[in-house]
Amino acid sequence: MLTTVGGMVNDAFGAWSSPLTARSLAVAGVRLGEPRYDGADLYWTEGRPAEGGRVALMRERAGAVEEVAPGQNVRSRVHEYGGGAWAARDGVVVISSDPTGQLLRVDGAEPIALTPPDRGWRYADLRVLPGAGLVLAVREDHSQPGEPVNTLVALRLEAPNDDGGVVLVAGADFFACAELSAGGRLAWMEWRHPAMPWDSCLIVTGRFDVSSLTVDDVQVVAGGAAESATHPLWRGEELLFCSDRTGFAELYARSSEGAVTQLTHLNADLVEPFWVFGRRPVALTGAGDLVIRPRVDGRSRPMLLRNGEYLGLTSDVVDCDSLDAAGDRIVLLAEFADVPTEIVELSPGHRRVVRAAGRRIFEPAWVSHAEAVSWPGEAGDVHGWYYAPVNPSVERVETAAGESGETPPLIVISHGGPTAFSSCGFDLGVQFWTTRGFGVLDVNYSGSSGYGRDYAERLHGRWGELDVADCIAGAQFLADSGRVNGAKLAIRGGSAGGYTTLRALTTSDAFAAGCSRYGIGDLTALATDTHKFESRYLDGLVGPWPQASEVYRDRSPINHVDALNCPMLILQGADDAVVPPNQAETMAEAVAAKGLEVELIVFEGEGHGFRRAETVERALEAELAFYQRILVGNGDGSDYRSDSRPGG
The missing domain is CATH 3.40.50.1820 (Alpha/Beta hydrolase fold, catalytic domain)
Known part of the structure; x- marks a missing residue:
């Protein structure tokens, strides 16, 4: 029996009336992901449940927001979990289109197919190199019976790539995060069965010849049997990476001469397990400062590492991911205690919400913290x-x-x-x-x-x-x-x-x-x-x-x-x-x-x-x-x- 106390219903636990219906939750918003800069432009993805789960690629340019390649489902199925299904640089945009799995160049009036559809090739972790006329990618080849073969490949931006791309690196079971330095050195992650990337993962580098599309002078620079080294990032010819060699995934730098320095001493993990491509736990500002997101006491907040000093950037963010920076601007995917996820941009003296995952359905008094x-x-x-x-x-x-x-x-x-x-x-x-x-x-x-x-x-x-x-x-x-x-x-x-x-x-x-x-x-x-x-x-x-x-x-x-x-x-x-x-x-x-x-x-x-x-x-x-x-x-x-x- 329901009774009323002070005009309020005194109902049984579990039977309270809620403004949040299953329908309102299902269509409440979008799944935001991978905010990233290309010069002055800012891109991100939106997974849209109301459109059958389609993932749209969005761009903010000069204050106006538009969808890039409308109607395309920008999704990769590499490792089944995907991620890293798009890349943009100097205005050149390449996506992986689902369900065909083909790569499309979408910065023109009409999409241009870079690979044929439905050939059993899946692509992820894309990196566009406009100056070389290339796009680098992790390719997962399902075209033959048995276990698919993963490689790092290079594809021409102006060619049909009927071969699925030129294989640059092979031999390991898995690859990720190919990053090219200004001096032509390629860095990547690789790992082998039976390890998962958080168990054992290597950072490897090699000299990349963009003319012959070959990689030589290959060296393992971090990682091992009981060490997971991940997320290489170049700062000039200095290689930054994360490693859990101390028991926590902290940040390190390796000089061009091979000297390694630990940059953070937080006893905290800076990275999440590598289930999906496209998540960036470290970003580099134009001034050379590092943006990190250590997880302390279960919470991950953005922080600036400047000359060995840790500077907090926000106090209300309780979790964050997918960091990027351009000049003095920083963007991140931010979670809060009482409102939906937001893409937030920070710059000196300014903070703005680029996109919220959804509107506020009910007032703060309804929120359980x-x-x-x-x-x-x-x-x-x-x-x-x-x-x-x-x-x-x-x-x-x-x-x-x-x-x-x-x-x-x-x-x-x-x-x-x-x-x-x-x-x-x-x-x-x-x-x-x-x-x-x-x-x-x-x-x-x-x-x-x-x-x-x-x-x-x-x-x-x-x-x-x-x-x-x-x-x-x-x-x-x-x-x-x-x-x-x-x-x-x-x-x-x-x-x-x-x-x-x-x-x-x-x-x-x-x-x-x-x-x-x-x-x-x-x-x-x-x-x-x-x-x-x-x-x-x-x-x-x-x-x-x-x-x-x-x-x-x-x-x-x-x-x-x-x-x-x-x-x-x-x-x-x-x-x-x-x-x-x-x-x-x-x-x-x-x-x-x-x-x-x-x-x-x-x-x-x-x-x-x-x-x-x-x-x-x-x-x-x-x-x-x-x-x-x-x-x-x-x-x-x-x-x-x-x-x-x-x-x-």
Whole structure:
């Protein structure tokens, strides 16, 4: 029964009326990315859910904003996750067009094809060299059977490039970040199976002859078996790069004579795991100052490094990425505590918002702010962000000792990756739950990035164990403190976070419900049926395949459905090449065969992650109905639990 106190509705936690509907969230804005200068021009990308997830390339020139190559989907599928799908220099603009995968030059009246379509070639991390008439790129060649071949290639800006480009560098399994110095020296990243780029990555340089399109005098200058060196950037003939050789990804400089100097001593990571191309953690101003974004205590704020001194640039930014600079102007992708992401430009004495990801849907009083929380874990302290329920139209706040003693249900979020990080920036996907009366715990479990190499390496060989234990311990920590209802705990996650969700549901009694978004149910199937970039990822997280096949089987949720005793919602993209749909289908069939409630929704035209507005809307509505049916009011999921579950 609803009662009114002072004109306000006193509703059950989880059933509050919210101004943020699934539809308004789905179409609320755009996904901003890769702000970058070309002289006086400023470019960026916009992922548009209302247009089927199409990525548009935007340009601001002389105060006017326009779309470059209208209608094109500026997207790369290299490594499946893409990024770095465009480049601009001296007015020359080249894009990767999806779904054909071809490169187009788009700075003229009509697009000019630089490569033929549908030949199995994918391109990313583009670098335009107008003076040489070239564009450099990472090419992923799917034209032949077997594992695709990755190389660094050069393509002519004025030729059809029917050969897909001239191979400059080959031999490693992966390449990224080709950067050319004014003196003609090329630097790049490369790494090899079974390492991921955050495990072991090299910075390599070589002399590039633009006439013969050859690279010689090749030298490894940074990185190694237990060192990840990334993001080369030239300052004259001095090479800047990031390395985690001290346990944190700090900034270094290598002189033309080979002397290496550590430039930052922050005991903080300056870079994020290299999942996508196009993200720049360091920028160089016209005066030679460096713009960096160290992550300290979970927050990443822009900072200027000038003559060894660290100068803060903003105080209200809680997370940032994709830095660039031109002259005395600095641009960044900035997250805030209470408003959507913005592209912000900074210059001496001035700050302006170039583009906001979306409008403000509700007033500040509705916003739940992230609270940094930590709790003891098996491998040491674990970190996360807690968001309390907030709704000014309801006469009820989070309390440990309210008149009725009621506390809110909790949704635990296990992020994807698992080598990744959940920031504390404003997220409508979190506010959707908190405005309805759910508490949210976003867990940066052991193995997450942003806390140094040791924290990330906790998960080596322990995936499906430590991450699960950390999520359960975090939920129990909040329940024991009286902030949430320990009988009304749910867990949700996507991709690797979906795996953690499924493992938690099949190895513990902690949760009353769970939702897996394109999650992994069978590690054995994933080890033998996934894309190249992650094909050896599990070697470090679980164990070498097939030698550790018994461990894979034991840690696969599909093999422990008999231990499941709560309802499950599974959301899956039909075109997912990272976690194939058969994973979701097999898991749903096994749960249903046990007689438990399970709902599987497969979205046509969606891959690994939901891009279309209609998909986002339908998925959220299904998840909300799922939680409200099980957790809201007097429900604790007991009506849906199986009596066959063993105790413990």
